Amino acid sequence: MLLPVAGMLKAQSNLPADKNADPKTIALYHNLQKLRQKGIMFGHQDDLAYGVGWQYENGRSDVKDVTGDYPAVYGWELGRIEIDQPQNLDGVPFDLMKKFIREGYERGGVITISWHLNNPLTGKSAWDPAPGTVASVLPGAAKNELYKSWLDKVADFMLSLKDKNGDPIPVIFRPFHELNGSWFWWGKNHCPADELMQLYRFTETYLRDVKNVHNLLYAFNTDRFSSEAEYLERYPGDEYVDVIGFDIYQRGTDNAKFIDETGKSLTTLEKIATGKNKIPALTEFGYSGLPDPTWWTNVLLKAVQPHHISYMLAWRNAGKKTDGSEEFYIPYKGQASAGDFILFYKSKRTLFESDIAKEKLYR
Numbered sequence: 001m002l003l004p005v006a007g008m009l010k011a012q013s014n015l016p017a018d019k020n021a022d023p024k025t026i027a028l029y030h031n032l033q034k035l036r037q038k039g040i041m042f043g044h045q046d047d048l049a050y051g052v053g054w055q056y057e058n059g060r061s062d063v064k065d066v067t068g069d070y071p072a073v074y075g076w077e078l079g080r081i082e083i084d085q086p087q088n089l090d091g092v093p094f095d096l097m098k099k100f101i102r103e104g105y106e107r108g109g110v111i112t113i114s115w116h117l118n119n120p121l122t123g124k125s126a127w128d129p130a131p132g133t134v135a136s137v138l139p140g141a142a143k144n145e146l147y148k149s150w151l152d153k154v155a156d157f158m159l160s161l162k163d164k165n166g167d168p169i170p171v172i173f174r175p176f177h178e179l180n181g182s183w184f185w186w187g188k189n190h191c192p193a194d195e196l197m198q199l200y201r202f203t204e205t206y207l208r209d210v211k212n213v214h215n216l217l218y219a220f221n222t223d224r225f226s227s228e229a230e231y232l233e234r235y236p237g238d239e240y241v242d243v244i245g246f247d248i249y250q251r252g253t254d255n256a257k258f259i260d261e262t263g264k265s266l267t268t269l270e271k272i273a274t275g276k277n278k279i280p281a282l283t284e285f286g287y288s289g290l291p292d293p294t295w296w297t298n299v300l301l302k303a304v305q306p307h308h309i310s311y312m313l314a315w316r317n318a319g320k321k322t323d324g325s326e327e328f329y330i331p332y333k334g335q336a337s338a339g340d341f342i343l344f345y346k347s348k349r350t351l352f353e354s355d356i357a358k359e360k361l362y363r
Helices: 008-013 023-035 062-067 094-106 133-137 144-160 193-210 228-232 255-276 295-304 338-346 353-357
Strands: 040-045 073-077 110-115 171-175 216-222 243-249 279-286 311-314
Touching (some): 023 216, 040 062, 073 311, 094 144, 133 144, 133 193, 144 193, 171 243, 243 255, 255 279, 255 295, 295 338
Parallel strands (some): 040 073, 040 311, 073 110, 110 171, 171 216, 216 243, 243 279
16 A cells, blocks of 8 residues: 655645756656656666667667666766766766767656766775865865866756757756765765765855756765664755655665665655655665566565655666676666566556656656
């Protein structure tokens, strides 16, 4: 039995965090709330760019290979755009990424973009947690001008995303994700909460008010969390956030533990979303290698089924790695869980691209 969603439609009379958002972005904001009544959109990172055993094949997708349908949500990544590389940290050329974004959008899909930006203090990767990095990029600090130059490049990319009519393509932008973990330079152990909140607010206001980027909805997301207080410890404020989410991956074979933890976290997330009038989402999830052939219906669907969240984004199918192993988070054709993924696809609770194309999310 589905739980009622109190106040689900309240957001329709409101504006997103960017009060000057363009009309299609506002439409997406309202429709993401409304669509929660119908089901949960399924998403996949880098879906159109590559999969297990292939790369840059026109129209191809591991999701489509298995189900005959595309995902409803497409995840992309901007890491390395800040240092003028032609391709992102996962090897996807930015020009190709723009093409894929347009394709997914034109079919009615939703676009979300993360940014594993380099450490501006040390010049190393996002995973270099040098002390003082966050403080160094805040207004008046030594690396603020550098950071603004990086935001200029992000702004240029977002502003370049246009549909066939020249209208901006709406994007759910997800900066500083997993911020309560400590593996990134913006992580919990590397800066006090107030510095992270200042960084989030500065980033958004610079893109919005200085660069006039108005096709973004802003997503705030943590990693695993144990309480509402922990989730909100670094929350920058309602006026800066449209989507709230968290990332969770199954480690090991304890399915019951994953179902329980994911379910409890989603319940807390929905409570926060209702109180703050935000759009809840499972911003990243996965079980690397999918060793359980019934994981989709026996584990993930059980975890999410009672909940009214907007979408869930599976991580990327990177394929063969240099050590000979394979990294993937959704099945490819012939993989052991592919049959179960088709059952998951057919569930009334899951929405893929053919489902949401009818909903006209940008109107």
